[in-house]
Amino acid sequence: PKKMPEIEGLDISGICVPAKQVGGDYYDFIIHENDLDIVIADVSGHNIGAALLMASTRTFIQAHSQQMFPPRTTLETLNSFLYKDLSSSELFITMFYLRYELKKNNLIYANAGHNQPLIYRRKSDSFDLLDAEGMILGILPQVKFEEKKIAVESGDILVMYTDGIVEAQNKREELFGLERFKELIRDNSTKNSNEIINETLEETRLFQGRRHFNDDVTMVVVKIN
DSSP, X not given: OOSOXXXXXXXXXXXXXXXXXXOOEEEEEEEOSSEXXXXXXXXXXXXXXXXXXXXXXXXXXXXXXXGTOOHXXXXXXXXXXXXXXXXXXXXXXXXXXXEEETTTTEEEEEEEBOOOOEEEXXXXXXXXXXOOOOOOBTSSSSOOOOEEEEEOOTTOEEEEEOHHHHTOBOTTOOBOOHHHHHHHHHHTTTSOHHHHHHHHHHHHHHHHTSSSOSSOEEEEEEEEO
């Protein structure tokens, strides 16, 4: 997106850092009257074909967004639409589709094999993982996805990301990992969403011992104020 959504009570930031000149990660925001859809995805591969498939994915989602399909229906329809292209190119896509019901403060979501987003609960100083059953896109022509709902409240932080962060490696081939990632979110929870992202990327680079990532890195942070 060229700019972040401006929604009262929410502090939203996102970033996508390609590992190469052509990236295969994607995130987007779709604003409805009373809802905000957030999608994050990762296509296998880092070539032109992968980038074109992700571009097709974005076009499909944008074209169908105003019909307000539930997240699971969007993933099921998208999988059917992309199956032939993905299977013939031997690529696949992981995706997490989330709908934020702004007036109810509920998150409704479905997952196509993507990294489980985090919710940091400030009041309890704990994390929730947004888990839902669902196969990655492009493996089978017809797939059913589980859809779940969870409530959020003031002080909570939603973090969506791709595996380029948690699978970053240092010189000893150790992974950055989910626990280190969660500690970073906790330590920077008083900062704004953009600062949380910047601190995370900087710490990941320091862990690696280099500035460039081996995989695309994408992160979306929503602070509920």
